[in-house]
Amino acid sequence: MLKVKDKNIDVDEEGYLLNPDDWDEDVAEAIAKQEGIELTDTHWGLIYYFREYYEEHMRHPSMHVFLKTLGRRHGKRYRDTKSYRDFLYELFPKGPVQTLCKLAGLPKPIDEIEE
DSSP, rough: OOOEEEEOOBBBBSSOOGGGOOOOOOHHHHHHHHHHOOHHHHHHHHHHHHHHHHHHHHHHHOOOHHHHHHHHTTTTSSSSHHHHHHHHHOOOOTTTHHHHHHHTTOOOOOOOSSS
């Protein structure tokens, strides 16, 4: 259970929302606090990227797609995927794909997490 303002939000044992319709920015902030992350504009851009990608494809982006497309979307160019991957792990030390799915209110990723 996650307490957000005066609402109780159902989550699984790992903190993923059980009902995606419960998601809003306050819920993301509460999850981020539990994860020890202070959300910046960069974090929010990535959260909304994941939400939009999921809405369009009905799955989260794989790490490969994430690395390939995200630098362009946010106007930052990285010389190689390793430097971008390192940047993402600085933002989300427990794993970018897993953490972003949680913050974006998406189902827990099961496959293709680190491809």
